[in-house]
Amino acid sequence: MAFNDYPPPEHILGDLGMEAELTTESTAKVRTRVTPFVTTADGGVRSGVLATLVDIVGGAIAARVLRPDWMATADMALQLVGPVHGPWVEARGSVARRGRTTLVIEALVVCVDEDGTDASVDGKPVQPVAWASMTFSVLPAENPSSSVQAAGELPVRWAFEGGGLERPILEVLPVEVLDATAGRLSLEVRPYLYNSFRAVQGGVIALLAEAAGAEALGAAHGLDGSRFVITDLQIAYLALGRVGPVVTSVRIVGSGSDGWSGAVVELRDTGADNRLMTVVNVSGAPASVLAGAAT
Amino acid sequence: MTGGADAGANIGAVHPTVDDPIDHRRHVSDYFRLERWELPSTGADDPPVSLGGRAPVDGHLRGPGGGLRTGGLLTNLDSLGGFASGLASLPRWIVTTSLLATVSELVHVGPLRFRADVLRLGRTSVVTALDVVDEGAEERHVAAATMTCAILDPGVMELDFVRPFSMNMPPLQPDPSRPEEFFCIDPGEGPVTRLQLVDRLRNPWGILHGGAIAMLADEAACRAAEAHSPAASGPNGVAAADTVLHYLRPAKVGPVEARCQVLGSRAGRTTVRVEICDVGSDDRTVTLGSVTVLAV
Numbered sequence: 001m002a003f004n005d006y007p008p009p010e011h012i013l014g015d016l017g018m019e020a021e022l023t024t025e026s027t028a029k030v031r032t033r034v035t036p037f038v039t040t041a042d043g044g045v046r047s048g049v050l051a052t053l054v055d056i057v058g059g060a061i062a063a064r065v066l067r068p069d070w071m072a073t074a075d076m077a078l079q080l081v082g083p084v085h086g087p088w089v090e091a092r093g094s095v096a097r098r099g100r101t102t103l104v105i106e107a108l109v110v111c112v113d114e115d116g117t118d119a120s121v122d123g124k125p126v127q128p129v130a131w132a133s134m135t136f137s138v139l140p141a142e143n144p145s146s147s148v149q150a151a152g153e154l155p156v157r158w159a160f161e162g163g164g165l166e167r168p169i170l171e172v173l174p175v176e177v178l179d180a181t182a183g184r185l186s187l188e189v190r191p192y193l194y195n196s197f198r199a200v201q202g203g204v205i206a207l208l209a210e211a212a213g214a215e216a217l218g219a220a221h222g223l224d225g226s227r228f229v230i231t232d233l234q235i236a237y238l239a240l241g242r243v244g245p246v247v248t249s250v251r252i253v254g255s256g257s258d259g260w261s262g263a264v265v266e267l268r269d270t271g272a273d274n275r276l277m278t279v280v281n282v283s284g285a286p287a288s289v290l291a292g293a294a295t
Numbered sequence: 296m297t298g299g300a301d302a303g304a305n306i307g308a309v310h311p312t313v314d315d316p317i318d319h320r321r322h323v324s325d326y327f328r329l330e331r332w333e334l335p336s337t338g339a340d341d342p343p344v345s346l347g348g349r350a351p352v353d354g355h356l357r358g359p360g361g362g363l364r365t366g367g368l369l370t371n372l373d374s375l376g377g378f379a380s381g382l383a384s385l386p387r388w389i390v391t392t393s394l395l396a397t398v399s400e401l402v403h404v405g406p407l408r409f410r411a412d413v414l415r416l417g418r419t420s421v422v423t424a425l426d427v428v429d430e431g432a433e434e435r436h437v438a439a440a441t442m443t444c445a446i447l448d449p450g451v452m453e454l455d456f457v458r459p460f461s462m463n464m465p466p467l468q469p470d471p472s473r474p475e476e477f478f479c480i481d482p483g484e485g486p487v488t489r490l491q492l493v494d495r496l497r498n499p500w501g502i503l504h505g506g507a508i509a510m511l512a513d514e515a516a517c518r519a520a521e522a523h524s525p526a527a528s529g530p531n532g533v534a535a536a537d538t539v540l541h542y543l544r545p546a547k548v549g550p551v552e553a554r555c556q557v558l559g560s561r562a563g564r565t566t567v568r569v570e571i572c573d574v575g576s577d578d579r580t581v582t583l584g585s586v587t588v589l590a591v
Contacts, residue, residue: 074420074422074443075393075395075422075441075443077395077539077585079537079539079566079585079587080561081558081559081560081561081566082559082561096541096543096580096583097541097543097544097580099445101419101420101445102392102420102445104393104541104543104583106583127558127559128558128559129559131558131566131568131585133539133541133583133584133585135392135393135443135541137417137419137420231561232397232537232587234395234396234397234440234441234537234539236395236414236422236424236441236443238414238415238422239415253397253399253436253438253439254399254400254436256399258562258563259562260562260563260564261399262397262399262439264439276414279414279424279441281395281396281397281439281440281441282397283397283399283537285562289562290561290562
């Protein structure tokens with residue numbers, strides 16, 4: 001399904017097969033199937049994919065709550081509590097505060113079964129696997145830069161339909177590793193990755209930051225980036241990425257003896273005067289540290 | 296929302312008086328002895344405003360982790376970042392709306408040196424990046440954070456500064472109180488922790504200081520994690536680290552209560568959801584966030 005031609009037929013949201021439902025005037029849930037193409041070395045879903053899920057659930061709520069106004073994501077925080085194994089993963093969002101210029105949304109991420117009920121272990125529903133929050137800036141309805149003005153026409157349920165992923169998601173984007181140790185990764189800007197402003201979608205930005213952090217922190221531990229799991233993302237969205245390529249840089253800010261490490265990732269739009277787009281604080285640990293550690 | 300920028304603003308309505316001798320512009324930041332100064336611009340590509348800061352790690356401020364308690368660290372970040380945001384927003388002023396902090400080191404020698412750089416100045420909001428290193432430990436990194444502030448009409452406030460701005464480090468008070476006592480946090484244990492909103496904890500806007508909320512979140516999350524699972528504790532107990540705070544509404548009346556939900560634990564880290572409510576204001580939610588609690 002598309003609103004005012006967004007997303008286009010070939011789009012990352014379609015390939016992730018996201019299904020959305022507005023559950024009340026101020027709550028929504030969005031889910032996607034867990035496949036090997038969206039997981040990390042610990043077997044759980046990538047934090048960047050979860051951020052994409054959270055961004056969509058937040059956007060769906062915001063579109064309903066703010067109509068006829070529109071919104072842009074200003075910040076997002078996501079904390080993984082445990083590995084996300086599925087078979088489906090669902091973000092459930094609700095409004096924390098609606099202000100004049102901002103909207104704050106909270107989301108809990110849970111694993112669900114095929115029929116949409118909470119996944120269970122030994123007959124007990126599993127705990128949330130991630131907590132997230134985000135702030136949206138409210139954009140007045142007359143803002144001409146938004147391509148989507150049909151918020152009031154959102155259906156109760158819809159699905160982003162696509163062909164599905166046939167390769168790991170970082171290959172699909174695709175992300176090019178320029179220098180793993182420095183966390184220098186590059187991403188071309190193209191319609192497949194657009195948000196409703198025809199710039200790089202916020203969840204894709206999270207994915208790129210996650211990948212950059214994992215490469216640099218993995219290298220610092222003598223590991224391939226695929227063996228390092230980013231569990232926490234704190235994202236400040238500063239400017240849209242419209243031109244590209246978007247290039248990351250990483251500053252490692254801590255590496256503990258227990259394996260937990262943190263870094264600051266900057267994303268710049270090199271085709272737009274190298275403008276600083278986004279700053280992301282990431283933290284995580286080697287998959288070997290996380291294996292079997294959740295309770 | 297909180298008015299984190301409590302530094303040198305010449306705000307006529309909140310000058311100390313005979314009836315109210317507390318200087319609300321700096322009462323909380325003075326407790327942490329935060330020194331701050333404006334950094335000179337070196338070129339056109341520089342941020343609109345950059346500030347430096349320094350704070351010692353006095354013994355009474357150290358937590359189980361061995362360094363400055365994360366609630367204190369966040370208070371200093373809120374004070375410095377909020378003030379930088381305010382300077383960038385002149386002639387208007389700001390309130391903090393969100394603070395996202397990653398803490399990489401809990402053991403500090405001190406003093407800690409802070410830096411705030413305004414990243415984006417918009418029509419209604421300002422975003423500032425913050426960084427902390429330990430001067431006493433060869434510049435070891437301590438924390439990184441971003442904060443967002445809403446820009447407001449200052450109303451009757453008189454915002455008058457000597458630029459470049461600077462404020463010396465306040466002296467250590469004799470027999471200083473512990474943070475829990477200074478911030479009027481009731482003793483207790485379990486998932487609910489209460490703070491008494493006394494007037495000296497109000498900022499120049501007349502509402503509960505953001506640092507008090509940060510300290511409450513720290514203390515409450517640690518108590519909740521310990522109560523949820525004693526196994527979450529290490530030899531020295533637990534300590535708060537990475538923190539997300541969304542300041543949704545001002546806390547005006549009190550008491551203020553932090554209600555915690557332990558979401559889970561993984562590899563020595565417990566994630567705690569924290570909702571802070573102003574009990575005296577129809578129990579409305581004033582802050583929502585999460586705290587990562589570590590075994591130490």
